[in-house]
Amino acid sequence: MKEHFPFISWRQLVFCGKKDSITGNIMLDDHPKNLSYFQGERYIFTQPHNINIENSTYHRGYSWKEIMENL
Numbered sequence: 001m002k003e004h005f006p007f008i009s010w011r012q013l014v015f016c017g018k019k020d021s022i023t024g025n026i027m028l029d030d031h032p033k034n035l036s037y038f039q040g041e042r043y044i045f046t047q048p049h050n051i052n053i054e055n056s057t058y059h060r061g062y063s064w065k066e067i068m069e070n071l
């Protein structure tokens with residue numbers, strides 16, 4: 001995160017396993033199940049385990065650069 005999003009402080013990051021209690025504006029995750037609970041803007045980071053999953057409620061990013069360009 002620090003390399004690609006240097007403007008985001010460590011104080012603004014939350015790492016957790018169960019994400020159904022997270023609120024905010026944007027969530028970036030590689031598991032669709034975590035995005036399903038989120039009410040804000042959703043981004044799925046493409047990985048081998050989610051490449052064939054389609055969902056119109058989130059944006060797909062294939063690289064950090066692409067995600068940054070779409071934010």
